[in-house]
Amino acid sequence: MTEEGARVSRRKLFGLAGAGVALAGAGAAAGVGFDRLGDGATAQASTSTVDFHGEHQAGIATSTQQNLHFAALDVTTTDVAELRQLLRTWTAAARRMTTGQEVVPNGAVGGAAEAPPGDTGEALDLPASELTLTIGFGPSLFDGRFGLAAKRPPQLVDLPAFPKDKLDPTRSGGDLCIQACANDPQVAVHAVRNLVRLGFGVTEVRWSQLGFGRSSSTSRAQATPRNLFGFKDGTNNIKSEDTDILRDQVWAQAGDGQAWMAGGTYLVARRIRMHIETWDRETLDGQEQIIGRTKGSGAALGQAGEFDTVDLNVGGAGGVPLIAEDAHIRLASHETLKGARILRRGYNFVDGSDGVGHLEAGLFFLAFNRDTRTQYVPMQQALSAKDAMMEYVQHTGSAHFAVPPGLTPTSDWGDGLFA
Amino acid sequence: MTEEGARVSRRKLFGLAGAGVALAGAGAAAGVGFDRLGDGATAQASTSTVDFHGEHQAGIATSTQQNLHFAALDVTTTDVAELRQLLRTWTAAARRMTTGQEVVPNGAVGGAAEAPPGDTGEALDLPASELTLTIGFGPSLFDGRFGLAAKRPPQLVDLPAFPKDKLDPTRSGGDLCIQACANDPQVAVHAVRNLVRLGFGVTEVRWSQLGFGRSSSTSRAQATPRNLFGFKDGTNNIKSEDTDILRDQVWAQAGDGQAWMAGGTYLVARRIRMHIETWDRETLDGQEQIIGRTKGSGAALGQAGEFDTVDLNVGGAGGVPLIAEDAHIRLASHETLKGARILRRGYNFVDGSDGVGHLEAGLFFLAFNRDTRTQYVPMQQALSAKDAMMEYVQHTGSAHFAVPPGLTPTSDWGDGLFA
Numbered sequence: 001m002t003e004e005g006a007r008v009s010r011r012k013l014f015g016l017a018g019a020g021v022a023l024a025g026a027g028a029a030a031g032v033g034f035d036r037l038g039d040g041a042t043a044q045a046s047t048s049t050v051d052f053h054g055e056h057q058a059g060i061a062t063s064t065q066q067n068l069h070f071a072a073l074d075v076t077t078t079d080v081a082e083l084r085q086l087l088r089t090w091t092a093a094a095r096r097m098t099t100g101q102e103v104v105p106n107g108a109v110g111g112a113a114e115a116p117p118g119d120t121g122e123a124l125d126l127p128a129s130e131l132t133l134t135i136g137f138g139p140s141l142f143d144g145r146f147g148l149a150a151k152r153p154p155q156l157v158d159l160p161a162f163p164k165d166k167l168d169p170t171r172s173g174g175d176l177c178i179q180a181c182a183n184d185p186q187v188a189v190h191a192v193r194n195l196v197r198l199g200f201g202v203t204e205v206r207w208s209q210l211g212f213g214r215s216s217s218t219s220r221a222q223a224t225p226r227n228l229f230g231f232k233d234g235t236n237n238i239k240s241e242d243t244d245i246l247r248d249q250v251w252a253q254a255g256d257g258q259a260w261m262a263g264g265t266y267l268v269a270r271r272i273r274m275h276i277e278t279w280d281r282e283t284l285d286g287q288e289q290i291i292g293r294t295k296g297s298g299a300a301l302g303q304a305g306e307f308d309t310v311d312l313n314v315g316g317a318g319g320v321p322l323i324a325e326d327a328h329i330r331l332a333s334h335e336t337l338k339g340a341r342i343l344r345r346g347y348n349f350v351d352g353s354d355g356v357g358h359l360e361a362g363l364f365f366l367a368f369n370r371d372t373r374t375q376y377v378p379m380q381q382a383l384s385a386k387d388a389m390m391e392y393v394q395h396t397g398s399a400h401f402a403v404p405p406g407l408t409p410t411s412d413w414g415d416g417l418f419a
Numbered sequence: 420m421t422e423e424g425a426r427v428s429r430r431k432l433f434g435l436a437g438a439g440v441a442l443a444g445a446g447a448a449a450g451v452g453f454d455r456l457g458d459g460a461t462a463q464a465s466t467s468t469v470d471f472h473g474e475h476q477a478g479i480a481t482s483t484q485q486n487l488h489f490a491a492l493d494v495t496t497t498d499v500a501e502l503r504q505l506l507r508t509w510t511a512a513a514r515r516m517t518t519g520q521e522v523v524p525n526g527a528v529g530g531a532a533e534a535p536p537g538d539t540g541e542a543l544d545l546p547a548s549e550l551t552l553t554i555g556f557g558p559s560l561f562d563g564r565f566g567l568a569a570k571r572p573p574q575l576v577d578l579p580a581f582p583k584d585k586l587d588p589t590r591s592g593g594d595l596c597i598q599a600c601a602n603d604p605q606v607a608v609h610a611v612r613n614l615v616r617l618g619f620g621v622t623e624v625r626w627s628q629l630g631f632g633r634s635s636s637t638s639r640a641q642a643t644p645r646n647l648f649g650f651k652d653g654t655n656n657i658k659s660e661d662t663d664i665l666r667d668q669v670w671a672q673a674g675d676g677q678a679w680m681a682g683g684t685y686l687v688a689r690r691i692r693m694h695i696e697t698w699d700r701e702t703l704d705g706q707e708q709i710i711g712r713t714k715g716s717g718a719a720l721g722q723a724g725e726f727d728t729v730d731l732n733v734g735g736a737g738g739v740p741l742i743a744e745d746a747h748i749r750l751a752s753h754e755t756l757k758g759a760r761i762l763r764r765g766y767n768f769v770d771g772s773d774g775v776g777h778l779e780a781g782l783f784f785l786a787f788n789r790d791t792r793t794q795y796v797p798m799q800q801a802l803s804a805k806d807a808m809m810e811y812v813q814h815t816g817s818a819h820f821a822v823p824p825g826l827t828p829t830s831d832w833g834d835g836l837f838a
Contacts, residue, residue: 109715121649186632204776230540296528357623
């Protein structure tokens with residue numbers, strides 16, 4: 001068979017598969033990404049899909065995947081209609097990619113030879129890998145440019161300056177964000193890249209961050225992973241099974257201010273550089289005092305097992321509390337913070353080196369809460385003022401986003417914002 | 420049980436396990452990392468270990484793992500004895516970590532409470548994940564500082580400037596390198612971090628690079644992965660099964676110049692930024708002409724299947740060769756390069772964004788060859804001068820290392836260099 005013959009017949013095959021997707025319509029979203037995978041991979045793909053649709057966006061209370069690609073974007077167009085249309089386009093694209101399909105039918109190799117491919121192709125042959133795509137709107141989107149000022153939720157405050165912040169403006173802010181989580185970094189990167197590509201002329205990347213090792217678990221089915229301080233992180237996190245706590249602490253309710261945000265939440269992203277070399281010179285006792293937990297099992301000081309209830313008042317020798325006044329778990333505890341909790345979903349990162357002989361490593365902190373004013377902000381004020389851990393970390397990036405509610409098979413990410 | 424009681428008994432337990440390791444001696448290297456894992460994970464760990472010992476270092480012809488952490492280091496001491504000792508220390512540490520053990524016995528939580536932990540702890544509970552650790556010596560190590568000038572292999576040239584290079588000195592060079600590959604990025608990061616930590620006062624990190632998605636396969640048992648151009652990468656790579664080709668093209672032989680390098684090889688590392696946004700505007704036909712392969716199956720132009728033999732002369736319409744004069748696979752072909760081949764082992768990367776609206780993405784190219792002067796250098800001279808792909812890539816980092824031969828259970832990484 002000549003090359004030309006091989007190409008034509010392969011294109012024809014892909015073309016037919018693409019037509020099948022189009023005919024299946026919304027139903028395809030629940031299926032398997034059959035146009036990205038060979039036959040052998042179908043079984044794997046079908047078990048590794050997270051539903052894109054639901055009351056809330058996926059990627060928040062979803063069991064945390066292994067890998068993250070997070071991108072903050074700025075809107076570059078002044079035409080609000082272009083932004084409106086992009087949110088529709090992105091939704092359709094996300095609906096496909098989260099089921100393991102290419103971003104558009106006939107994507108990487110099935111289109112016209114004389115046109116740029118519709119999909120960038122690096123995720124061909126890879127299953128959905130539990131990909132979730134979650135979108136948010138930053139405070140700056142509600143300035144005068146798009147007539148959205150009246151839609152800004154009161155919870156979406158400009159974050160205050162916290163003590164010891166050392167924020168890099170090129171790692172902070174953004175009109176929009178895309179959070180891609182998957183069990184394969186190539187799948188997460190492919191998804192962000194293709195959404196960015198669809199936004200060409202309308203949005204551009206402001207900053208982007210990769211992460212690994214999910215530093216917080218969000219389900220009781222997951223073992224608690226470790227952050228780069230070597231400690232288990234997320235033992236006391238809100239879990240997907242805690243539906244009452246999620247309702248009270250994470251999901252925006254109808255009476256919260258902006259009705260279009262009901263079922264949504266607010267995302268705080270903080271890039272936290274860890275001075276791991278300094279941390280590594282601290283004694284084991286010192287590290288455990290700073291955290292308030294034992295390093296091995298993750299049990300709170302004074303307790304035996306990781307999930308034993310924390311007792312902030314348990315006394316040590318001479319009646320001094322085992323959990324110090326400036327211990328991280330004391331200051332971050334909902335007992336200390338008038339009941340306020342957050343859902344953490346952070347990832348570890350290493351971004352090369354820092355130019356002075358160290359690894360540029362840390363925690364890309366992602367937290368979801370119902371009202372950042374009464375949850376994240378007072379928590380971070382307490383931590384940044386008093387936390388013994390602050391000697392070993394530095395917040396180098398910061399952003400805040402309103403994360404709209406979940407989608408139906410016929411809605412899109414812009415429906416509430418532009419209703 | 421009080422906290423203090425819990426801690427003592429746990430320490431005691433870890434202490435006993437650590438003693439077991441010490442008694443087992445070299446035999447422990449072939450076992451399972453029983454002091455890092457709970458009981459449940461033992462089976463998984465035992466099947467995911469790559470032998471650290473052998474004629475050649477692991478991590479070269481080893482089937483490519485999913486994740487990379489690569490670090491280049493500079494030696495900061497002027498005391499050669501400290502460098503000599505560090506290579507011994509690193510070898511012992513690598514012998515342990517590649518079997519899933521902590522970097523030292525009684526590492527993260529088993530040591531004295533008043534001392535810094537011996538292991539940084541973030542890989543506790545994680546299996547070996549096929550971790551390999553591979554070391555190399557850069558040209559600068561053979562300058563006057565350590566009396567090693569006479570040991571410099573002639574193959575370890577200072578790489579020439581190639582046309583269109585745009586090298587960043589903070590991403591180039593290095594006295595030493597550590598290549599950590601594993602199927603879990605946290606395991607690779609943990610290994611590099613702990614070796615770097617052991618080198619405190621003797622070495623410091625010059626630059627470091629994470630990678631994912633292994634852009635080249637090195638075994639016939641692996642499906643060919645895709646790079647961020649969306650093409651299969653490594654179809655025609657040297658594979659671990661090609662023992663004759665490995666001997667001729669990769670492994671240094673006894674008569675090659677420096678006897679201490681026999682069984683070793685030479686590593687070229689190039690950070691290749693891909694202008695993916697520009698690439699994504701190229702037509703499918705254009706992309707396939709530039710590479711010389713079809714995007715879907717990976718077949719060479721004019722062939723039907725990925726592994727069909729490449730025919731650089733097969734004609735298209737009007738007798739014009741299907742594989743263009745400036746196609747990547749023609750210029751990189753051993754037919755064009757007097758038989759010269761290289762073993763590629765690169766990884767994809769995305770390092771955030773570039774500050775002007777794009778993802779900072781590309782390929783971290785790693786290649787091993789027997790003589791860089793006659794293999795990599797002429798290949799890259801041909802590519803940088805003529806390759807149609809050069810319009811879409813830019814080499815932003817470069818380094819070259821002599822990779823010493825493999826180890827026995829009683830040898831160390833410095834034996835040949837300091838013999």
